[in-house]
Amino acid sequence: MQQTNILRKHLPLDELLQRRQQIEDVNYWRRINPNSTISDFSLSELQSAQDLAKRELACYTNQLREEGYFQTPPVIPAAMLQEMLECIKVVRQHGFPVMFSLVYDPFYAAFSYFDSVLANILGHEYKLVPNFWVYYIDPSDAGKGFEPHRDAEYLDTIGADGMPTVLTLWIAVTDATPLNSCMYMLPKNRDPQYVQAIHDLKTGATQFALEDIRALPTKAGTLSCWDQYVFHWGSRSSKRAPAPRISYATYCQRGDISPVDNAIIDLRKGVDFETRLGLICKGMYRYSYLSVQSSEPHQPLLSFLEKQMATLTNA
Ligand SMILES: O=C(O)CCC(=O)C(=O)O
Numbered sequence: 001m002q003q004t005n006i007l008r009k010h011l012p013l014d015e016l017l018q019r020r021q022q023i024e025d026v027n028y029w030r031r032i033n034p035n036s037t038i039s040d041f042s043l044s045e046l047q048s049a050q051d052l053a054k055r056e057l058a059c060y061t062n063q064l065r066e067e068g069y070f071q072t073p074p075v076i077p078a079a080m081l082q083e084m085l086e087c088i089k090v091v092r093q094h095g096f097p098v099m100f101s102l103v104y105d106p107f108y109a110a111f112s113y114f115d116s117v118l119a120n121i122l123g124h125e126y127k128l129v130p131n132f133w134v135y136y137i138d139p140s141d142a143g144k145g146f147e148p149h150r151d152a153e154y155l156d157t158i159g160a161d162g163m164p165t166v167l168t169l170w171i172a173v174t175d176a177t178p179l180n181s182c183m184y185m186l187p188k189n190r191d192p193q194y195v196q197a198i199h200d201l202k203t204g205a206t207q208f209a210l211e212d213i214r215a216l217p218t219k220a221g222t223l224s225c226w227d228q229y230v231f232h233w234g235s236r237s238s239k240r241a242p243a244p245r246i247s248y249a250t251y252c253q254r255g256d257i258s259p260v261d262n263a264i265i266d267l268r269k270g271v272d273f274e275t276r277l278g279l280i281c282k283g284m285y286r287y288s289y290l291s292v293q294s295s296e297p298h299q300p301l302l303s304f305l306e307k308q309m310a311t312l313t314n315a
């Protein structure tokens, strides 16, 4: 995401260094949350994942090409969502950023419910680009999602057929509504600057009509996907919201193009504990980078994050 956005994410990163022994100990995470597992889960282990009908898949393709985004119905089973919520609760209770819930299995197991959708759009060899973030938006007037932006990390990720080669995956763990902060999208066919943004990542969004903004309320268990250049944001929550908005997001790319970033994950090969720590630290490093970069007191913390991230380059 663009630099101005990176600055907006603040985390109590310094405390992490003092707790590095806990962080690196898989049994610590198992102990504090015995109701969830940490295995080398791989996509092929899940047989029960439901395939969406061909008709629905064709609708997603059309909408993605025309409007730059689409959403599935809720496909993650309630029990798996409940397990994710428990993980998030425990991680918060133990004073860690919610990103650390990504050590647990359900956050990866959920991808098997998206397999047919992702394979249909990105091909069967699709890979994760591990730019993860976990959003926990408080049900208060202070809570808000990520400010208006285009993800715009990678140039020219629209193929000759008009289909993206990189997608953002945004997974709702609780219902997201206009009251507790849902996503808002400017469909690409309503955005006069969209085409420019494909080749110029700094392109703003200053020429659209307000009535063209679309709210995307979503049920828990839904996958929302968009390309790199659509303009979107997570809205402000409210003290009247009944529950927090919780979601997590990452990128996914075709497998038959060069890696768009320096790290890539093949879900079929599994995602072991070290890789999970790597992607957690990568997310925190990227999105907090400008607030901690290169100042002397932060060096040990940066070295710790970099050490964890090193596992990703060979993943
Ligand atoms: O959840 C949010 O508030 C913003 C998410 C987002 O912009 C993204 O994942 O690309």
Ligand SMILES: [Fe+2]
Residues within 6 Å of the ligand: 146, 149, 150, 151, 168, 232
């Ligand atoms: Fe975004």
